[in-house]
């Protein structure tokens with residue numbers, strides 16, 4: 001028996017396409033300091049992966065619930081220490097997602113410094129964009145991520161963006177943002193986030209405005225096979241190479257021999273003949 005049953009081939013008029021049926025979602029981990037553009041990078045990738053089921057998973061949804069006394073004095077609370085997060089629950093959740101489960105999480109309410117009671121996100125799909133400042137912090141987490149991206153943006157730009165974002169979206173004022181930044185955010189970045197840059201497979205400079213890097217990222221070949229064009233096509237008849245046509249013919253032949261289903265077999269035969277005909281015409285055989 002050939003090893004082909006783990007692969008699925010789609011035969012159409014113009015091309016032969018291999019469809020990889022993922023055993024578990026592909027996890028793209030996007031790490032970086034607060035305000036580096038992690039969420040924006042994830043949104044850009046999600047926008048472009050139109051032919052895949054894609055979800056976002058944010059580390060922010062795993063902040064521990066604050067005790068009453070901490071809630072009364074939030075300006076003294078350090079959200080930039082990894083201990084502020086329930087990393088065990090995060091690992092457990094990611095393991096479930098990796099096994100193909102759909103997991104629903106409450107989002108995080110930054111205005112009230114607690115998990116949202118009204119907004120939820122269901123995470124499932126072929127590709128999961130997983131973002132957060134501490135997602136490379138433990139080996140357990142890193143091992144669950146298929147490709148690790150670190151968004152590298154200067155401190156001053158990150159602070160500027162954070163001021164603009166948090167005054168508009170997170171119910172903060174400029175003074176509290178600057179105080180929090182120098183007391184917790186910057187030390188947290190220097191002590192815990194920047195040291196995990198070394199685990200990245202890709203360093204993404206300039207974040208979501210780096211279109212070239214984002215395009216490369218969505219087209220990471222082989223393992224991912226994700227793209228909104230037919231990049232999965234390994235043999236395109238209109239632009240064939242000798243090797244790719246021979247390979248396609250071999251694949252079709254093996255499929256044909258292994259296939260007992262008459263309808264499918266005739267479809268394969270049809271395409272086999274068409275490929276053969278096209279190949280012979282173009283190659284003047």
Ligand SMILES: Nc1ncnc2c1ncn2[C@@H]1O[C@H](COP(=O)(O)OP(=O)(O)O)[C@@H](O)[C@H]1O
Pocket residue numbers: 032033034035036037038039040041161162164165206207208209210
């Ligand atoms: N390349 C960019 N240029 C300008 N502003 C950006 C860029 N990327 C993100 N932003 C803005 O900066 C703020 C922080 O971005 P965000 O994606 O939320 O960062 P992170 O998730 O890393 O904290 C947001 O208001 C966002 O719109």
Ligand SMILES: O=c1ccn([C@@H]2O[C@H](COP(=O)(O)O)[C@@H](O)[C@H]2O)c(=O)[nH]1
Pocket residue numbers: 033034035038060063079080109110112113114132133185
């Ligand atoms: O209640 C909270 C929880 C977190 N923060 C800050 O959020 C950032 C991490 O989120 P990004 O989306 O990466 O910016 C972290 O630096 C915390 O300081 C908060 O202010 N309040």
